[in-house]
Amino acid sequence: MAGDSINLITSIGLIALAYLIGSIPFAVVVSKLMGLQDPRTYGSKNPGATNVLRTGNKAAALLTLLGDAFKGWFALWLAHRLAGAGNLPSALEGAVAVAVFLGHVYPIFLRFQGGKGVATALGVLFALQPWLGLATALTWLIIAVFFRYSSLASLVAALFAPVYYVFGSGVWWYAQAPVTAALVVIGGFLYWRHRANIARLMRGTETKIGSKKKA
Template sequence: MNTVWMTVAAYLLGSISFAVITSKLFGIADPRTYGSKNPGATNVLRSGNKSAAIVTLIGDGAKGWLAVWLAMRYQQQLQVGDTTIALVAIAVFLGHLWPVFFRFVGGKGVATALGVLLGLDPWLGLATLATWLVIAFAFRYSSLAALVAALFAPFYYGLLFGVEPQLLAVFVMSGLLIFRHSKNIGNLMAGKESRIGSKSKAAAKAGK
């Protein structure tokens, strides 16, 4: 029973869209109406408001970390196994992708996935983050950095901990991240993908 309510609670926590909430608080356009129409930090950055993008990034990452950290912190008290931790990790990520509070229209999950990885193990999260940063700074494509980091995350987990239930969770998140970036993959191949920091004209117009 504990596994069920922990998984549901994690999904509901993941369903909090910081991109939408932060945009309203900062008085900028809804990120679902411009750019990639993705409610995430990268698209919020296209509004030109760096502060809003940073708050979105921290919020989306923090909810992934918090869900996993709480599950692991109280694992023994609640008498749940590693499979429950894996389910919580997947649930908070799914909540971000398909949030019940926002008509199941969510982000692509990069920041939340990073939060989950940091919750599972700081070194795992830092290794994945380092991979993202290297690719992002080298090519200035957030989507490309996310795809490469998603491919390496399961490798890092297996290298650090071997085969455990949480490894399956990391594989699921990586697969979903790649799936959610399918349009970006097409844009990258066609040379039409927006670079990090490029401002959306629609967002700029809506913000006036």
């Protein structure tokens, strides 16, 4: 299917499919399969890897992280395959990226009460450009190691992701305006979803990485 022949119905279908893929709640699924408490009932009540880590079960947190990142990557990979390799229009690519991210943040399977989308956003970045994903992941890791705040690391990484994408254009890839816009939109939602974390960071009461849930 040629990129310029993708009609409106097909485009809507790909976007809807991406949203449904993003809606798969790996934190809840993994916790249930491993006999852990529902992550929506403790800590930040966020169905994501960082909150699952508060149980002390690192394997569950890692599986959640990988699952959430994988669905971000997979949604874009699948869209490219269904559209024909290399023929997914950049506007549709950006829309699919936003859709899978929003699926995680506002999942239909959890009554639109989802996670913050950091891992899914990272998966999207790796699907768009592996080097972009790696640079953003390293940014997250550096901030997390030095400051021990997952939220702060996520906020810094979200800020730099579109910057890396734009300034890397012509060197490692060629930036597309719709994709740049999608990264900005995703970053904006990440900041919105972290507004409570931002307030706690400013008060000095934010929970550090590895802190277990309260009894």
